[in-house]
Amino acid sequence: MYSTLQRLNHLSSLATTYVMILLGLISIASLFALPAVDVGTVDVKDLIVQKGRLRRWAAKEEEIASMRFDIRTDLNPLLNSYNTKQLFLYLTAEYDEATTGNTHDVVLWDRIVTRGDMRDIRAVGKKLPRSKGGKKGRGNVRVEEGKNKYAWRNPSGTFKEIPSANLTLHYSLMPYVGVLSSGVAATAQGPVSIPEVIKR
Incomplete structure (x- = not known):
């Protein structure tokens, strides 16, 4: 005869095994059934290069x-x-440096989109007020007049030998x-030309 505690222990072990098997099947099914995304567009409105210093101790002047x-x-x-x-969205600039032959991939902007944001996402880093109609199920990302969230600098301190860069919006699904x-969620229409530094 098994005691009540032994029977509960057996049932909990059996239930845990079934739950782990179910979670494993869901994980495999989700990986192979990942929905396709139509690649959107990244439109650069303005790009300038100027001399400046980062906000850190002993920072040198650079482009x-x-x-x-x-x-x-x-x-x-x-x-x-x-x-x-x-979802984790991040915009990157990828470019080659002619003098060193190195390829750089720089993150310029990012945004976390939770499942509760199933509506138009238009604000940069801000939550939108709920619509009166209460419509859900929309995941349109519309960033207008966005600015790079992180400083775009080159390790050499200059963009002189870098003619252009490729901009891509990536996503990571959790x-x-x-x-x-x-x-990839969106790309620019061809390489973006990097202008000369603005002289003061």
Whole structure:
């Protein structure tokens, strides 16, 4: 005869095993059934390079690039997925440096989109007021007149030998269960030319 405690222990072990198997199946199914995303656009409105210093101790004067941009992309398929917890969006600039031959990939802007943001996302780093109609299920990202959140600088201190850069908006999907997945949400229409430094 088994005691009540032994029976409860057996039932809890059996239930834990079934739950782990179920979570494993959900993880595998979500990985292979990841919805496709139509690649949107990144439109650069303005890009300037000027001399400046970073806000840190003993920072030297160097060339720093500032940019204004618009982003249009539809992440509705990802946000409507049953296993999506949140998305991490980040805009990168990738370019080659002719003098050293190194390839740089710099993060300029980022944003976390939670499952509760299943509506138009237009503000940069701010939550939108709820619409009166209460519509949900929309994941349109519309960034207008956005600015680079992080300083864009080159390790050499100058952009003189860098003619252009490729801008790409990436996403990383964090599921409730399973592994992280990533992809491309939007790209610029061709390389973006980097202008000469503004002389004061």
